[in-house]
Amino acid sequence: EVQLVQSGAEVKKPGESLRISCKGSGYSFTSYWISWVRQMPGKGLEWMGRIDPSDSYTNYSPSFQGHVTISADKSISTAYLQWSSLKASDTAMYYCARVRGSTSCYAGCWFDPWGQGTLVTVSS
Amino acid sequence: DIQMTQSPSSLSASVGDRVTITCQASQDISNYLNWYQQKPGKAPKLLIYDASNLETGVPSRFSGSGSGTDFTFTISSLQPEDIATYYCQQYDNLQFTFGPGTKVDIK
Numbered sequence: 769e770v771q772l773v774q775s776g777a778e779v780k781k782p783g784e785s786l787r788i789s790c791k792g793s794g795y796s797f798t799s800y801w802i803s804w805v806r807q808m809p810g811k812g813l814e815w816m817g818r819i820d821p822s823d824s825y826t827n828y829s830p831s832f833q834g835h836v837t838i839s840a841d842k843s844i845s846t847a848y849l850q851w852s853s854l855k856a857s858d859t860a861m862y863y864c865a866r867v868r869g870s871t872s873c874y875a876g877c878w879f880d881p882w883g884q885g886t887l888v889t890v891s892s
Numbered sequence: 893d894i895q896m897t898q899s900p901s902s903l904s905a906s907v908g909d910r911v912t913i914t915c916q917a918s919q920d921i922s923n924y925l926n927w928y929q930q931k932p933g934k935a936p937k938l939l940i941y942d943a944s945n946l947e948t949g950v951p952s953r954f955s956g957s958g959s960g961t962d963f964t965f966t967i968s969s970l971q972p973e974d975i976a977t978y979y980c981q982q983y984d985n986l987q988f989t990f991g992p993g994t995k996v997d998i999k
Contacts, residue, residue, distance in 0.1 A: 803988065805936075805990075812977075812979065812990060812991075812992050812993045813928075813930075813936065813979055813981075813990040813993070814990065815987070815988040815989065815990065818988075827986045827987075829987065829988075830893075863935055863936070865936075868941075869941070869983070873983055873986075875922075875924070876922075876923070876924035876926075876941070876942055876983055877924075877983045877988070878926040878938055878941045878942075878981065878983075879926075879928070879936070879938060879981070879988075880938040880941075880947070881938075882935040882936055882937070883935065884935055885935050
């Protein structure tokens with residue numbers, strides 16, 4: 769079974785750093801991109817960025833560029849989302865998702881499956 | 893960047909009703925449009941990819957159509973378990989964009 773399992777909920781203070789993880793299993797981890805998606809409380813889905821685990825190439829939504837870092841360790845089939853200095857406005861549910869579709873998405877891509885989500889709460 | 897709109901933002905229908913949601917892209921995206929279902933407290937789930945392809949295991953009452961800038965998602969006979977928010981999503985030039993979502997509940 770193809771699965772993405774995310775790390776557990778986090779409670780942090782403003783200014784602290786954080787790294788959350790997403791471990792893939794049941795498929796070749798380096799054959800599919802991994803994306804991260806934010807969902808703020810009561811709001812919709814926002815794509816943050818993606819990584820190609822085979823070479824760690826990343827690209828980000830302009831809304832998140834410079835605010836977060838996406839990385840991956842292909843030796844343990846795990847992708848990461850990292851903040852160096854959290855803000856209260858980073859409070860949200862964060863999902864990872866495998867990117868499926870045409871090679872390099874030249875003819876469309878979609879997200880399947882999704883991880884279960886990691887709730888990040890930032891509060892003083 | 894391509895912007896996505898969805899309508900309506902919410903709807904209430906009876907069990908057995910036909911439900912239709914529309915999604916519009918700000919420019920031509922061919923058929924590169926996908927639909928997801930998110931039930932309360934759960935991760936999103938892929939239902940339809942490339943505008944009209946039903947993901948394996950998804951009930952046939954769900955369907956999608958359209959190309960270019962205008963797309964439609966249909967539930968042919970609404971069931972109680974279909975209570976959820978539905979999102980469209982497109983990919984273009986290394987950027988993914990979701991629509992704002994349509995919340996569906998039972999009347």
